[in-house]
Amino acid sequence: MKSMNRFLQLVDRLGAWAASMGKTAFDVIALFYDTVTAIFVGGKKGIAASLKQTVNQILFTGVEAFWLVGIIGLLCGITIIIQAMTTMPKFGVGEYFGNILVMVVVRELGPFFTSLVVVGRSGSALAAYIGNMRVAKELSALEMMGIDPVHFIVMPAFFAMVVSMVCLSVYFDVIAIIGGYFIAQVKVSIPFGFFMGTVLDSLRPNDIIISIFKNVLFGSIVALMSCYHGLAVTNMREVPQAALKSVVSCMIITLLINILVTFFTFFLSL
Amino acid sequence: MADAFSAVDLRFSFGGQALIDGVGFGVPQGGLFVITGRSGSGKSTLLELCSGQHAPESGRVLWDGACIADLNHDELVRAKQRIGYVFQKPALVHNFTIYDNLALPLRYHRDLAERDIRATVHACMEEMGLFNVDAKYPNELSAAQSRCAAIARALVMGPSLLFLDEPTSGVDPVTARGIAGVLKGLNASRGIAMVVVCTSIEFLKGLQCPVTVLQDGKLHDYRDPAVVSAGAGDMFSLLREAL
Numbered sequence: 001m002k003s004m005n006r007f008l009q010l011v012d013r014l015g016a017w018a019a020s021m022g023k024t025a026f027d028v029i030a031l032f033y034d035t036v037t038a039i040f041v042g043g044k045k046g047i048a049a050s051l052k053q054t055v056n057q058i059l060f061t062g063v064e065a066f067w068l069v070g071i072i073g074l075l076c077g078i079t080i081i082i083q084a085m086t087t088m089p090k091f092g093v094g095e096y097f098g099n100i101l102v103m104v105v106v107r108e109l110g111p112f113f114t115s116l117v118v119v120g121r122s123g124s125a126l127a128a129y130i131g132n133m134r135v136a137k138e139l140s141a142l143e144m145m146g147i148d149p150v151h152f153i154v155m156p157a158f159f160a161m162v163v164s165m166v167c168l169s170v171y172f173d174v175i176a177i178i179g180g181y182f183i184a185q186v187k188v189s190i191p192f193g194f195f196m197g198t199v200l201d202s203l204r205p206n207d208i209i210i211s212i213f214k215n216v217l218f219g220s221i222v223a224l225m226s227c228y229h230g231l232a233v234t235n236m237r238e239v240p241q242a243a244l245k246s247v248v249s250c251m252i253i254t255l256l257i258n259i260l261v262t263f264f265t266f267f268l269s270l
Numbered sequence: 271m272a273d274a275f276s277a278v279d280l281r282f283s284f285g286g287q288a289l290i291d292g293v294g295f296g297v298p299q300g301g302l303f304v305i306t307g308r309s310g311s312g313k314s315t316l317l318e319l320c321s322g323q324h325a326p327e328s329g330r331v332l333w334d335g336a337c338i339a340d341l342n343h344d345e346l347v348r349a350k351q352r353i354g355y356v357f358q359k360p361a362l363v364h365n366f367t368i369y370d371n372l373a374l375p376l377r378y379h380r381d382l383a384e385r386d387i388r389a390t391v392h393a394c395m396e397e398m399g400l401f402n403v404d405a406k407y408p409n410e411l412s413a414a415q416s417r418c419a420a421i422a423r424a425l426v427m428g429p430s431l432l433f434l435d436e437p438t439s440g441v442d443p444v445t446a447r448g449i450a451g452v453l454k455g456l457n458a459s460r461g462i463a464m465v466v467v468c469t470s471i472e473f474l475k476g477l478q479c480p481v482t483v484l485q486d487g488k489l490h491d492y493r494d495p496a497v498v499s500a501g502a503g504d505m506f507s508l509l510r511e512a513l
Binding site (some may be wrong): 048056133140 | 321323325346347350351353354357358359361362363364365374375377379383423427457
């Protein structure tokens with residue numbers, strides 16, 4: 001009887017969790033719909049204010065993260081290039097290091113590591129920023145002035161995150177490949193022209209499209225989840241919790257999305 | 271001509287208790303309606319119902335004769351451009367300068383050149399006694415300046431109806447009287463109808479108008495302005511007399 005009760009309690013909790021996840025997913029999709037339609041509904045109204053918000057967010061998410069993304073890109077590039085150039089010739093596949101670099105850096109590590117930096121820096125900050133606005137009644141003040149908070153805050157953050165993700169990821173790829181090459185010269189010696197020629201020969205349009213596609217998805221997810229958790233805040237205590245939830249949910253979802261996209265591109269032979 | 275504001279039989283409960291229990295009142299065009307009461311009596315909740323921030327469980331709220339529950343999204347946005355709301359906290363956008371905060375509703379809703387926006391913003395700032403604060407951020411202002419900036423932002427669109435929730439909270443008594451004088455002047459000169467919630471006796475004395483007390487979810491008493499200004503040295507005495 002006791003174990004039956006425990007089992008029923010477990011089922012009850014699982015059901016409540018699933019219902020909660022379902023509601024969150026529905027709310028985030030609704031927020032995405034409101035964000036996209038805000039572009040067309042708003043029109044020219046408040047475009048100056050929205051542009052100012054977008055520029056500020058790009059500066060914070062993109063420009064101020066340059067140094068961090070650059071360091072991570074450089075370290076990744078060094079590791080991959082050294083491993084590729086010292087290990088692959090032993091297996092007789094040394095001439096394919098360009099393909100490996102493109103697949104690993106451009107398709108996988110670039111978008112993924114960039115998303116981790118953006119989630120950790122900007123996702124948490126955005127959730128806290130919106131949460132603080134909610135607690136200080138700034139969002140209510142906007143609504144009372146007839147200004148839609150989705151148009152004023154979420155839409156600019158959405159655009160800024162997507163643009164920043166794409167640009168940072170390209171920057172990551174360049175630093176990882178070129179920067180990693182120069183540092184790796186300490187261990188392996190290879191002419192730069194030959195190196196770049198091999199990498200560029202291996203780079204196909206599909207690689208760039210998939211990389212950009214992932215970055216757009218990741219940027220969208222970070223913006224939407226961070227805004228969702230920030231908007232859900234009701235009191236000051238929940239602000240740091242919203243930042244934490246934003247980071248955790250963004251990391252899990254971007255990882256899942258990354259695996260799914262990789263899985264489908266493999267099956268479709270893209 | 272319809273009243274600037276009407277509330278009809280408003281009801282709202284919180285935690286199973288009736289917080290607003292059949293409240294109804296009207297404010298004529300250019301009128302002034304002041305609500306006071308003990309902390310936790312539901313004054314701010316009543317104001318939030320009146321301004322459409324929350325929907326009442328039953329009852330109707332009318333702005334200029336139009337029931338706000340019947341308005342569609344675009345009509346409600348247009349209606350909100352004719353009202354102003356001053357929150358208990360200043361609620362200024364913290365990463366915008368004071369000038370940008372005041373200019374925000376004008377940039378969103380009016381097709382004005384920047385020089386016209388500047389003229390309107392500066393006129394409202396001067397009316398509220400704000401000088402040389404254009405480039406400052408909200409956290410750089412004193413409590414009194416923040417309050418005045420919040421009121422100026424509510425006035426910048428030229429509203430016909432203003433809701434004020436404790437507009438002098440955290441402000442010294444002298445400044446509270448000053449703000450009351452400015453609001454009284456705006457009410458008289460521009461005919462802006464006002465619904466004010468406050469617990470500051472100095473502010474009430476400065477307004478010189480009847481006072482209504484919210485207690486047990488109902489509006490109770492109209493206080494003669496002579497009684498408010500002459501007697502009752504503090505809010506406790508006033509409320510004790512009224513209740």
